[in-house]
Amino acid sequence: MKRFGCFSLVAAILMGMQSVFAAGAMPAAKDTVVLQRVPVPGTDREMGMGIAEFPPNAVKPWHKATGPEVVYVLEGELTVQVDGQPATVVHAGESYRMPANVAHETAAGPVGAKVVATWAWVPGKPFNIPVPH
Secondary structure (H helix, E strand, C coil): HHHHHHHHHHHHHHHHHHHHHHHHCCCCCCCCEEEEEEEEECCCEEEEEEEEECCCCCEEEEEEECCEEEECCCCCCHHHHCCCCEEEEEEECCCCCCCCCCCCCEEEEEEEEEEEEEEEECCCCCCCCCCCC
8 A cells, every 4th residue: 555655646746747847837037136226317217237046947038128238147157049040158257238129038057047237228117028939
């Protein structure tokens, strides 16, 4: 009887894992921690600066930002996929920029990633907009 109970538990765990993989579930990137916001004189925009952490293999799904971004990778690596272009791997110590309204996806490597990002945005309006892909 103990053997059957153990088998049932293992089978339930494996079936649960299979459904997660079948659904394509990937870990999500953590929310960006905003460090500072500064008004841009003569405009309706603010500059923002923050730190974002990506657990191992985490993905920030397809989206576009309503303002330009500059990202510096502090730790790990990110793969940046811009719609219609080959993917680019950005390693610790490297940076990339993303123009406004460009559809893209970012994914961390197997050790995750930590980045510092700056951006321009219109306060009170959404910055990242999901894009179906």
